[in-house]
Amino acid sequence: MSILVDKNTKLVVQGITGREGAFHATRNKAYGTNVVAGVTPGKAGQDVEGIPVFNTMRDAVDETGANTAMVFVPPRFATDALYEAIESGVELIICITEGIPAHDMMGIYTHLRRGNQTLIGPNCPGIISPGEASVGIMPTQVFNPGRVGLVSRSGTLTYQISKELALLGIGQSSVVGIGGDPVVGSSFIDIVSRFDADPDTDLIVMVGEIGGNEEEKAAEFIAANVTTPVVSYIAGFQAPPGKQMGHAGAIITGSSGTAQGKKEALEAKGVRVGTNPTEVAQLAQEALAAL
């Protein structure tokens, strides 16, 4: 019925005694997510709405068998928290924190990709598998159980498109916000291939935006490997031209990074692209009808 988070998720929340951490841990639990632990150094023995707090991730995992971590600690401490999560052995780490330095993330990404743990984010809204579990900050009322897998770089745009889908009676298997930072743990390709392997996902909606070339890479990957139909939305057609310091960036990108360029790359590989949220929901409806 879903990818990444579901009824088997046992969640530990890093930074659970902070304002945002406590609020969203509690909300996630209220949605039905199995929130088994929180971590705040020095606060072992306390609890947050019945969720026990531990000093370290290792303790939390040892004591509760948590398999998923959500990182809510401030950016200056988030790099440390991410390494701690990796070493604790959890399978999945979802990092909500925004503002982690790119150099730190390069190191974490390289380290993580040598093993088989999964990182979603940072700077992401989390993951929801409607009716099963919600890990993150998404407004749960927008999402309904269904058979569309939604993956997006943008938080609020995810809600917008989910709302448009809901207006047409379409629900989701899972919704994954991969985050908008230059270095995120999981790419479109990673999530699209998980959806493709999920028997309960009939259609994939991929929501991109200007910058980088992840959408272009995903287009190639989809054409070569993915059998589940994909529709896409790209934001930023009106993005203004601007200056650029130095030429190194322009040399390496290869692709233009523009919305138009991404749209063309996707369409060239047979992926239909909507140019506004309402349209992409309609494309999804048509694609589902054609199954």
Next chain:
Amino acid sequence: MSILVDKNTKLVVQGITGREGAFHATRNKAYGTNVVAGVTPGKAGQDVEGIPVFNTMRDAVDETGANTAMVFVPPRFATDALYEAIESGVELIICITEGIPAHDMMGIYTHLRRGNQTLIGPNCPGIISPGEASVGIMPTQVFNPGRVGLVSRSGTLTYQISKELALLGIGQSSVVGIGGDPVVGSSFIDIVSRFDADPDTDLIVMVGEIGGNEEEKAAEFIAANVTTPVVSYIAGFQAPPGKQMGHAGAIITGSSGTAQGKKEALEAKGVRVGTNPTEVAQLAQEALAAL
């Protein structure tokens, strides 16, 4: 007929234009080893006794298809040379250089163990598979083709024991000097398991010495996993007791590190241990006779 080096070895020598590099590359080639390239930055286009020299390892591997590297560069540049060898993609790296800082080797070891390349050494005499290939600095006249796999932490002791074996008419499948440094790329366990998997090795001779606990770990491993018979020699029964700075080392070793301790650990797992080179050759002869 052998492990690690053989007729398929295509050797590139790093530091080939140095005094020792040139001498041993030439000797290895004279033994019949397929020495395809050398590397010395800035000397591309030259040759050493017909062996072409390249500026970088990547060039050497691209141009010649080398699959094995031997490192002969001075210790201050050897760490760099090792990383260069790793990145060039060769399957096997044999580092003769002595005196590489332990911290550098910790990094290299950790990095290397995440992939599937093999490092022998540093501070080792190399590998010989008699009649097939010699990579390193061993005096080739001591070794004869045969069915004993010899692995040793010590260079000259390897020659001594091979000579004792030769006096009894016993030759080797391969002889591997793993090196005497605190951090070496391959342990007794790594090499013993290769010999165990080699259909042309009937008996393994493991030559250890005081310090560390690699012999003790090998004893456990042999008892649990190795079907080929093993005999062993340990040097250093007369090693004098001495002072120790701090207690951290004593806490972690667990095993005593003494020759007597190693002998007992091996014998407890059914490995016969000689107390002098002549005796271990006799033990090998008896073990071969019992096959």
Next chain:
Amino acid sequence: MASRSSGVYRLVNITQGRRLDLFEYQGKQLFARHGIPVPSGEIVDTPEAARAAAERIGGTVVVKAQVQVGGRGKAGGIQLAKTPDEAEAHARNILGMDIKDHIVHSVWIEAASEIVKEYYASVTFDRSEKKPLVMLSAEGGMDIEEVARTNPEALATLHVDPLTGFQAHHARWLVFHAGIDEGARSGVVSILQQLYAAFTDLDSMLMEINPLIWTASGDVVALDAKVTIDNNALYRHPDLLALQTSVTDDPQERMAQEKGVTYVKLDGDVGILGNGAGLVMSTLDVVALAGGRPANFLDAGGGSKADEVVAALEVLLSDPKVKVLLINIFGGITRCDEVANGLLTALDKLNATLPIVVRLDGTNEDEGRRIISEKAPANVVVEPTMLSAAQRAVELAKGV
């Protein structure tokens, strides 16, 4: 629509990782601190000071406009001066010059170098590979993008494992493969290593030297410096924080910077406020599809509170080109009632009379809509969807 490859740079950086662009002279000062040879020089902001600097430096100097944009050479922003008189005259011409909408406020006076050969060197964050990328070419000078296109063999490139770092053998490989002249090799190897160290030590996203020169005296020297720093990492570089000065001459962008609002000016008349970069970009697109022209990009952020809404509206309303406001909120962390209250506060404070179209969805949406329908003045209208809100705003902009 952006057509150049650099077209989306500005908004991408604003939405997906803000960066601090340094002036050439700041970059060179950092280079010097990291052991990268640079010509000696001084930064000045008057023609008189330029003369004095040229006197102190002695001999022929170069007067270089300090602007955070490329192409200053072609625009006349770099001049050779054989005497202090000439330096003063050039500084007078260059100071105040407008180079691609950037006003020159200062010039860098440096000792002229005797150039034997011009190379190119850079370390960049490669977003696609998520690794640093080091590039080196023996074909340096004005247009390295052209070299990359027409003679890619002349550009040696190498990705670096951020955990094991950039090593001497990497530098050697680049130097041999870029075809650097033999006499300059060891100098370039050393500079590449220092440049990479500076790149990581300073949390840089780009360090570019173009040209990197080989001089008549046999030295290798950085003749230019383009340095950008990851804003997310500035907290650990307090000295660089001080370099973060406003470089815009646009009044709204300046006001937005002061208030900490993420804002980019566009040339339309529909003022836009939304929450979340993706949703705001989408809003711009929907306005354009409805036949309108957005006046700006403004992201009030993930957890917009009343204060932030007030600050954002102040920026928008200060722009005389804006004929209508479109407020598009989808509350996740953001709560619609707080946005509605912020809007009322702002309208009260700013006495705005232009038409305002509001779309509120998500957390506490009913409460937010109720607040507006009960308390907002008549120029505020609520629309149920993003699309209808955009259409209404465009109609109003055309009708006024």
Next chain:
Amino acid sequence: MASRSSGVYRLVNITQGRRLDLFEYQGKQLFARHGIPVPSGEIVDTPEAARAAAERIGGTVVVKAQVQVGGRGKAGGIQLAKTPDEAEAHARNILGMDIKDHIVHSVWIEAASEIVKEYYASVTFDRSEKKPLVMLSAEGGMDIEEVARTNPEALATLHVDPLTGFQAHHARWLVFHAGIDEGARSGVVSILQQLYAAFTDLDSMLMEINPLIWTASGDVVALDAKVTIDNNALYRHPDLLALQTSVTDDPQERMAQEKGVTYVKLDGDVGILGNGAGLVMSTLDVVALAGGRPANFLDAGGGSKADEVVAALEVLLSDPKVKVLLINIFGGITRCDEVANGLLTALDKLNATLPIVVRLDGTNEDEGRRIISEKAPANVVVEPTMLSAAQRAVELAKGV
């Protein structure tokens, strides 16, 4: 035969990775440079200087013998002095003291600390895992080995990935699991991070603080410092190279150090020279099996040249206990003819008359044996095997 776990330390380190052991005061100076709090103090080598230092420091001081061996506390090498008079008196007693064969040449005078609690902290190179190991215990003080044996729960241990390093969360985990008191936690976390940084920056093999104290004023302070440095890395620490002073009082060991010969004195009468640590250790064993007692360990190295043979023989012949020499060479890189020539030169120069048994094998063995049989004096005999050479040497030692 060594029975203690630390028994083989000396020879192991000599044969498999030489290390520079620092004095406490040198370690503390390095700690201070790396941000680890230590009591203020001075190093002195006369009682008068001890008094002056105590006056400058003021208040109660501690007078501590500087020796590179443990157990000085029990031996009376650490004394509290309430006055400069007492400091002088203690220094007079301690200077010149013999602590486990180490003569005290200097004392460290430091301000006394008010100890609330004693902890233990260390970073060691763990040879078995090939990684740094960090250890922390709330049970610090005299005998941490005893704690490890009897109460292992009180010792928190953690291996570090050398590529990603020691991170704040590692330090926190150690502090919570070692049971460090709450008020001392942040101080200990910070010291652990500094200690690890110093360990890697200085190419250390051991950095041990025992005790690490929590003081009445709430600070966490390193009251002792045991630091050893990897000799192979000294080339990149020129300041540490200067600390590498001779610490042996044995004349042969001192001579060996000066000549760069790898030598350890034993208590027998058969002098031994070989090439390669393994072969030399094996030679000691074979001599013992033959009923003899080796006088030393001496490794002439992998590529022994004539000069090195001369230097090695000079060391051996200077020891009056040596009754016979056993020279055991298996040439790989080493060439037997060069060894033979070196031997002749040395004998000529040193006028040695004691019996010398030589075994030469390996590269150029025929040539080497020929040189000796033709040119060597009558006290030199050649044996064909290692075993027979050892037996002959033992017979000669007993017979003389």
